[in-house]
Amino acid sequence: MCMFMKMNVFRQIARTNTCVSLIQRQCTAAQIFLQRCFATKVFQGDEVEASARVVARPSLPIITSRKIQFPNPYIEPKQAWLENMDTISSEKLGIIDLHPDVFGTPPRMDILHENVVWQHKYRYINYEKELSKGDLDKRRRKPFPQKGMGKKRAGSTKACNWKYGGSAHGPRGPYSTYYMLSKEKRELGLRIALSVKYAQDDLHIVDSLEIPSEDPEYLQELIDTRYWGFSVLFVDDTDIMPVNMSLAASEFGQYNLLPVYGLNVYSILKHQTLVMTLAAVEKLEQKLLEQMHKADVRK
Amino acid sequence: MAAPLVRNIRAFGIFGNKIAQIRQQKLLFLASRAASGSKWKGTEVDQDPFHYHDNTVPYFPEESAKKSLEAEYPDVEISTEDWHYVERVLPPKTVPEPPQHESYPTASGWLPPNTSLQPKEYGIVRTRNHMLPLYYRKHFHGKETTRILHIVGDIWKFKKDVHDYLTKEKGVRSVDIQVHEVGRFLRFRGNHLENVAEFLLQKGF
Numbered sequence: 001m002c003m004f005m006k007m008n009v010f011r012q013i014a015r016t017n018t019c020v021s022l023i024q025r026q027c028t029a030a031q032i033f034l035q036r037c038f039a040t041k042v043f044q045g046d047e048v049e050a051s052a053r054v055v056a057r058p059s060l061p062i063i064t065s066r067k068i069q070f071p072n073p074y075i076e077p078k079q080a081w082l083e084n085m086d087t088i089s090s091e092k093l094g095i096i097d098l099h100p101d102v103f104g105t106p107p108r109m110d111i112l113h114e115n116v117v118w119q120h121k122y123r124y125i126n127y128e129k130e131l132s133k134g135d136l137d138k139r140r141r142k143p144f145p146q147k148g149m150g151k152k153r154a155g156s157t158k159a160c161n162w163k164y165g166g167s168a169h170g171p172r173g174p175y176s177t178y179y180m181l182s183k184e185k186r187e188l189g190l191r192i193a194l195s196v197k198y199a200q201d202d203l204h205i206v207d208s209l210e211i212p213s214e215d216p217e218y219l220q221e222l223i224d225t226r227y228w229g230f231s232v233l234f235v236d237d238t239d240i241m242p243v244n245m246s247l248a249a250s251e252f253g254q255y256n257l258l259p260v261y262g263l264n265v266y267s268i269l270k271h272q273t274l275v276m277t278l279a280a281v282e283k284l285e286q287k288l289l290e291q292m293h294k295a296d297v298r299k
Numbered sequence: 300m301a302a303p304l305v306r307n308i309r310a311f312g313i314f315g316n317k318i319a320q321i322r323q324q325k326l327l328f329l330a331s332r333a334a335s336g337s338k339w340k341g342t343e344v345d346q347d348p349f350h351y352h353d354n355t356v357p358y359f360p361e362e363s364a365k366k367s368l369e370a371e372y373p374d375v376e377i378s379t380e381d382w383h384y385v386e387r388v389l390p391p392k393t394v395p396e397p398p399q400h401e402s403y404p405t406a407s408g409w410l411p412p413n414t415s416l417q418p419k420e421y422g423i424v425r426t427r428n429h430m431l432p433l434y435y436r437k438h439f440h441g442k443e444t445t446r447i448l449h450i451v452g453d454i455w456k457f458k459k460d461v462h463d464y465l466t467k468e469k470g471v472r473s474v475d476i477q478v479h480e481v482g483r484f485l486r487f488r489g490n491h492l493e494n495v496a497e498f499l500l501q502k503g504f
Contacts, residue, residue, distance in 0.1 A: 070393075073412070074422030074451045106483055293393045293427045 064094040070289050075100040078198060082278060083206050085245075088218075088225050093207060096278065098198070102288050105195040108188070112196075115189035115265040118181040126177070130170025133158045187291045193268040194284075202229065204275045209236050209257070214244040216251035223255070229272030230254055235263060237279040260284050394427050416503030418460075421452035423504040431499055435492050445487040445495060454478055458485055464498045465491060 068077055077097035083090040098104075136158045143157050160168040181189075197203040204226075211218060223232060231254035234245070239259035249255045258267065260280045268274055276284070397411065404410045412425060426432050432448040450457060458478050465471045475488040487495070 072424060072451075073414070074424060106481070108481060290393055295391055295394050297427075 064096055066097045068097055068099050069286070070099075070101075070293050072100045075104060078103045080198070080203065080205050083204055085206050085209060085211050085222070088222050090204075090226055096205065096281075098281070099285050099289065101292065102191050102285050103194050103198045103203070105188070105191045107196055107199075108192050111185060111189050111192055112265060112269065114181060114185060115193075116269065118179070118186075119264060119266045121177045122179060122181075124177050125174050126171065127174045128171035129173045130167035132168070132170070132172070133160065133166035136166050138164075183291065187288060189265045190263065190268075191288060193265045194274075197268060197274045202273050204228070204273065205281055206275055206277055208242075208277055208279075209234055209245045210242045211244045211248065214247040216248045219245075219248040219252070219255065228275070231271040232256075232273045232275055233258060233267055233271035235260060235274065235276040235280045235284075237277060237283045260287075394429075397429055410500055413503035416501070418502065421450060421454065421457040423447065423499060424449040424451060425504075431496060431504070433492060433496055433499070435490060443488075443490045445489065445491045447485045447495065447499070448483070450483045450485060454480060454483065454485070460502075461485065461495065461498060465494055469494045 064082070071077070078100055079095050080098055080103075081090075082093045082096050084093055133156075138156075138158050140156055140158075143154055144151060146153055154162070157165065159165050194203065211222075223229075234249065234255065234257045236257065237260050239261075241257050246257065249257055254271075256267075256271065260283050263284065397409075409429075411429070423432060426449070434446045434448070436444050436446070438444065447461075455478060458476055462474060462476060465474050471491070471494070474491065477486040479486065
């Protein structure tokens, strides 16, 4: 186990300073279990080709046990493959349990709709404005005498009935449509979106987002081989992403990297495939379950 | 948005020039006052930009000396030795599991779920506070509704069982029940809290 953990550290040090946070990342129980089963092999990060294998792993899948907080007494945990990003075709590293309340919630289209609409509306500002009578930069004077002109009586040329006059009931200045959806609905929306993705086989869990080469063709080939869909959303637990992945994904508009704190219903639904790291799944589950079971709830 | 600050000279007619002149003079005066830096002529304000002198408070030299950059402060030692006194007072973030009691029901009448009595077709998940998800609501005009939330499994079978229990064993003449499959809840017309609670506890939920 020590050899493998050292190997992991060597691999990370070979990369640039942007990956410093990875070294301090705590290993979950699942990862430790996986590491114990793997063969050890020292790896020099810079010398690997795109198609070469990174780590010698046993060919059979390994079932890992993952602790589920606040288990549902009536529904068993959902199961998902743990895949890798090191090779073009996915190697199944194991099967992990997913919480049924997070990844197996009954679908509610109305909640998803509310979340998506809120995400658009709360930051939308309507800049429409029509100048009213008072806004116009015109003379206030009575244009012609009250009587004797043969014209319709008028007090100013700014009136609404006049040509180039003001607008009576037009949109008045920039206004915002800001409102906050309740935390319960937002949290439920996330859970439903994740459940929908899981149910439709569009959710994939990987051990980490580190890929052996920064060539965008590697990433494209990987996604094409695995039929991961036109657009993919990669979710990691921290906002500091591996260098190769960042460089490769920057070439594509449809492959996006996101930290766990940026996960939102619109992005999950917009991207066809959702790829999450195991660390991200742990963090996300912990946060969502904490929200579901928190002690201080105002009614 | 609003009309421009400097109006067209012609708008003022014959007095336009004079008014514009007065306005220009006032602007110049304000600019010069701002440039000089002091609101009150004659007072000596410190040149130190970090010094704040509150005119309402008597001037203490030692207080002002503390706020200056060259002030000397005693050494500070950071220690978390006594943090446990704070930690034990902080409330828990999530609701903990209830402790194991000697006998059930407890003094307040609480019963834990009993898996041996539960049927396999459906289940009722308890709330985060380990209570039955049973709610009563009184609407305007005196209408009352009772709801059971968090239903898992065959919701129609559950509805039938509850209906049978209420009509046959409890002797309620008729009960209108709404089955909401998407929302996973059952809604009764009327106040059936006690009877439904008895049924749920009987089934071990």
